[in-house]
Amino acid sequence: MSTLYMVRKGDTPLRICLRCGITLEALLAANPTVNISPYLMPGQHLFIPECTTAMYTVQAHDSWQSISWRLGISELLLKEANESIQQCELVPGQCISLDYAVRPSDWRARAEYGPNELEQDVRYVQRAFPGIVHVESIGKSVLGKDIYAIRMGEGPRRVHVNGAVHANEWLTSSLLMQFVEDYARYLQSGLRWGKWDARLASEHTSIWFVPMVNPDGVELVQEGVSGQHSWEHSIVKWNEEDRRFDRWKANIRGVDLNDQFPAHWEEERVRRGVYEPSAMNYSGEAPLSEPEACALYRLAEEKEFTMALSFHSQGKEIYWNYRDYEPPEAEVWAKRLARVSGYRAVKLTGSDAGFKDWFIQHYRKPAFTIEIGYGINPLPLSQFGSIYHEVCAILKESLLPE
Incomplete structure (x- = not known):
């Protein structure tokens, strides 16, 4: 049977x-004549193999919010899976479907993590960890999407972390959001995270994730x-008429965001030698x-x-310097982060105009570009677990006292 x-x-x-609780192999087997590469098209029809329905029995005093929290499932997705009863008061003994109601940790580790997934994730962590996770929009993308910042911790020391500056390095986003949830859970419970004291870190350091x-x-x-x-014609042209976008690093206007900062920007533009929009390496018409x-x-x-720390992929390397503008403690920190993660601390030359470069030059404070994992971007989801251990170690270390 299939639907x-x-x-x-x-x-x-x-x-x-x-969402449907099936494997990719089962989906492909059920649709042997359907072309699903490189991308699915809205309106296209697929057969979905039948799978066992997962159910939850409502307990006394349950609410949509409490069930969502207990199961670690987005409240929005849980209600969508039970459209016929979502407006009704829940009754003990009632069965609700868990089909299509996927845990945020599954979205992060088992499928492409994009702006819609981030939007749901942000709402989830806000509701699940009130008073611990603080969210704001710090701006809009070219197409009007919110660029979210998430603050945790109350300490006077302030650390900034960002990911997915390059489009095909989106795995960094899901890894950072997994850390946000895990860190929040340990703060909420008051328990130690292994040997790491989340409460102590929170009291010492405030951290802003983008x-x-x-x-x-x-x-x-x-x-x-x-x-x-709306940008289809231009984008395909900038991508050398290729309709696959695995190699695309730029924003939607074909500008490489990590070549956009006022740190010897003109020299980087000449070094790149790319003077029009492209999938990568075009610095734009001007900094910022x-x-x-x-x-x-x-x-x-402002902060x-x-x-x-700016997370990119790939190479398992930590770049910590910039034209000798970095403070003496930068190398010490780089070696600390390398030690806990197994990555290699690298003194890099011949690169300008990146976020890390500008931060070091402008503030004379430590900043790092961290290249996660090995392979070809986008890195495969099969690496999520192993890379998360490395990212987790780096972030925990960055939150500790100097």
């Missing part, structure tokens, strides 16, 4: 499999373009011409961070 499913905007094979700097670019890499995308780069710039100016 007919019509593809919606934002669907990918992995996202459909996750998990997805480039939401438009991430969406493009994961979903491609259709006839309804793109709203996503401006959002990071303004946040750093006066003590340290900054």
